[in-house]
Amino acid sequence: MPKYTPPLRDIHFVIHELLSAEKIFASLPAYKEVDKETLNQIIEEAGKFASEIAFPLNQVGDKEGCVRRDDGSVSTPAGFKEAYAQYVEGGWPSLSCDPEYGGQGLPQLLNTVLYEMLNSANQAWAMYPGLSHGAYECLHAHGTPEQKKLYLDKLVSGLWTGTMCLTEPHCGTDLGMLRTTAHATSDGAYSVTGTKIFISSGEHDLSENIIHLVLARLPDSPKGTKGISLFAVPKFLVNPDGSLGERNRVSCGSLEHKMGIHGNATCVMNFDGALGSLVGEPHKGLSAMFVMMNAARLGVGMQSLGLTEVAYQNSVAYAKDRLQMRSLTGPKEPDKAADPIIVHPDVRRMLLTQRAYSEGARAFAYWVALMIDTELNHPDDDVRKDTADMVTLLTPIVKAFLTDNAFTATNEGLQVFGGHGYIAEWGMEQYVRDARITMIYEGTNTIQSLDLLGRKVLGDMGQKLRKFGKIVEAFIEDEGVRKDMQEFIDPLADLASKVEKLTKEIGMKAMMNHDEVGAAAVPYLRLVGHLVYAYFFARMAKIALTNKASPDSFYQAKLFTARFYFAKLLPETAQLIRAASAGSKTLMAMPADLF
């Protein structure tokens, strides 16, 4: 049976020692009273909920899955409903929500930490409150006063939950093709008709009402993505006083049988003249939905960090416990029948890969969360603009780099267990199956890569990328004089200049042939991901070196992990640069009928 311990020490390190979050909060009026003690106390409580309530339901959720009854209702696995009730009772849904609607008004960073731990504990379960929080953010940003009044406090408290309904059988990536329609009714509402698929948390028994945010076309809509509107369609109609009215004409047609995240209900949702209200302006639904999508992309990053961390913890425990073979350099525990497998270099490679990806992801994702807090709350326009640019640039990297790495990491975790890793009861294969979806949903990793290279980098002539580059350069300049930092600064500087050069090269080629963007995008995103991680591992190494004499062995471990990252994972950049430079010719030359 797997285990999970919230990694509080590393979380504290990243928040307080690496990012100095309290200092940043002191500059944000909304959070100026959020001090270290408050942060740590909430994080500790969140860790307890994750490890004690959500985690024990992870395997049973996978085994039981969700069940759709003949009446279209869906029951979640044993214990899910009770855990959700405790989550609501604990006030967790409201953590970073607007106090005007009953929220606690705490930073996004805290919500990010909460979701790391919830996802280590139980990804399928965490998707119920996760989607709901996205719906809250979307309505908070784009809802009408009436929608806010009717829905927000219930979403904030967790009494109701939410979904996002985008995909249809014939369109996922290409939302311009969507066919679901909406017609104005005589009383100012809209009647929505169509079929949506892959709707996570679409129907379930956790909450008394579900608010679906649905993309659909109005009758007079332009073709393509510019003719899509967004509607709020509740499962039960809501009376003006907020009480529940009639059942709306939206129902779960079936549940998908999936590779993983069995505990989450992935629904085919049928809208059959369901009544809803328009969110935001007509035909501008996609930009409203993107508020939710961007939050969801960071959320998917947190799923990946959570899975990476829990897979790491379990494979370390197994590697210390499992006795098999002797060390190549002679017995390390001669009294035992064999050495624990952690003595073997390649087992350590697998463990350290997971560890480095977990620590790198935590530093990176928490930093982005802090920038979101800054973007939304800083009094200075320029600071808001700069951090908004950073968040825009980095969101696809959080999504794609973390999810690819989580799939690698959970697979390494499985591999450490040998044959036992393939057996369900040990829990490791579930992490691999659960992780696999994160590379697909909320925009496939190819789409993220195109978004990064095409839109965010080349689309503004590299301006946003240069902002990030300046942050890296400043660090290199500051620390380059320290002799003990050379081992980190040199490869970081080398990579930074290679990324700059490659970006220019691709930009030149792309002007002649747009397929060059498509051909380079995936390796390019991973390359920039490594630049980000190299920057953070160098920063973390600096703190570790500064605390070298500390009796707290945490700093030594951090230094070992940073060195491993630079020696063994960063070399991937050599491949990525070659693959990204190799261009589109060998991809596009073969006529389709020869495949």
Place this chain on the structure above:
Amino acid sequence: MPKYTPPLRDIHFVIHELLSAEKIFASLPAYKEVDKETLNQIIEEAGKFASEIAFPLNQVGDKEGCVRRDDGSVSTPAGFKEAYAQYVEGGWPSLSCDPEYGGQGLPQLLNTVLYEMLNSANQAWAMYPGLSHGAYECLHAHGTPEQKKLYLDKLVSGLWTGTMCLTEPHCGTDLGMLRTTAHATSDGAYSVTGTKIFISSGEHDLSENIIHLVLARLPDSPKGTKGISLFAVPKFLVNPDGSLGERNRVSCGSLEHKMGIHGNATCVMNFDGALGSLVGEPHKGLSAMFVMMNAARLGVGMQSLGLTEVAYQNSVAYAKDRLQMRSLTGPKEPDKAADPIIVHPDVRRMLLTQRAYSEGARAFAYWVALMIDTELNHPDDDVRKDTADMVTLLTPIVKAFLTDNAFTATNEGLQVFGGHGYIAEWGMEQYVRDARITMIYEGTNTIQSLDLLGRKVLGDMGQKLRKFGKIVEAFIEDEGVRKDMQEFIDPLADLASKVEKLTKEIGMKAMMNHDEVGAAAVPYLRLVGHLVYAYFFARMAKIALTNKASPDSFYQAKLFTARFYFAKLLPETAQLIRAASAGSKTLMAMPADLF
């Protein structure tokens, strides 16, 4: 629903045009009458069996799995038993078996082709005859005359099946720790007692008897792997006339719940004083079992090739069919609602990755199979020795490189399907789950890498590797003069010299510190794997260039695939060399308690 078409054109290409198998068979007395027509006819029939009988049972096998009844009997999924009966009736188990025992005496190559197709069709099902064939080979090589008389003709006909029983709960890789015991009985038999786990095809309803080949310790055995003996333990005792006697004291205690290969019964087998007979000499069971293990490792390679091919076929079909977005260079099918996704460069990268891994694996694995035929049948001692050396060197590469690549390829296949790839009914996620075990069983890929670098390369001071190097050098010398071959010969020659240099470096470091072998082994194996593939893609490109004017577009497609391989997959070697050179220090420095 997935589909499968036997890739006969490429199979013919590899056998006849690339490897000139008929010429080699002409030099082997046992096969001198095996001509092209015979080969093609059998391959075509095998393809029919695979695609028409075994393939339709693949998804139902995954869904139903195997069921153990209270009496310990195990039923396989619907249709498995009938398909096996047809397999036996068709004479397929006997294809490459010894005519003395009813075999058809055909080359291993044919059996290899058969297993590629069976595994494309249904890996879980193919494991029943697959394990059996391994048991046949082991008993054929090491059995006593009496064992051969009692068991071989039944295993050859397929009337009975076989297993290999190695792993125990506390030992998998480290067989020296095994505890199952065997005691001589008064009448010259042995009584075997112990628990074996992860026994594929351990109990089922396909055959009337099952011959278990079981590793166990005799009372006077030396410690470790030098004290392990091998026993043949039948499910039903066999009377001297070959008829079935009493039920033996061996039974299936439970079935494992696994990530994939659900249709194969993975059993905990309890031996409770089960009667068996000694195979080979006392205490030398491991070397006898290695006959079976080596065959099984090549068999696992065929599983990987089979899965890669079928994943490729299905994702190509989807990519041509699925309409989504427009090409970055402007609409390609303006009459349709969107372009088929095969217009997108990164979709093509995913497809071509699968295609290149499939074609590379086929060329490589068939070549190894032909060398096994040569090793076993060539009249010249030196030729037998040389090919035996090659097979020994290359077996761990077939196992580890092909299985890693198959996991990549099946995952790329899933990714092409987007969200649909994650849904069971499309069949792609099953390929990923099924492929995942191949990196673990028959010796994990780390063990394969240590076997290659430690034993097969450094263990004989690079002699075997140099034999392979000479084959590559000869090709480079022959073709280096052709101008149109430069694009392939230059990177091949470059890689060959880098492998040579790296091997020496690691050898030097390993003399000082054995952990350097463990640290370098995994990237080293992949590096040599790429050398093998680069060699074969260069050879295949040469044939394609020679047939450039042919109306058969197959040759153009081969050339496109080869160019893709060199441009986009071979760059991984840049990473591998850096990772292998980075040494053991960053892996071993961190004390275990800091993990």
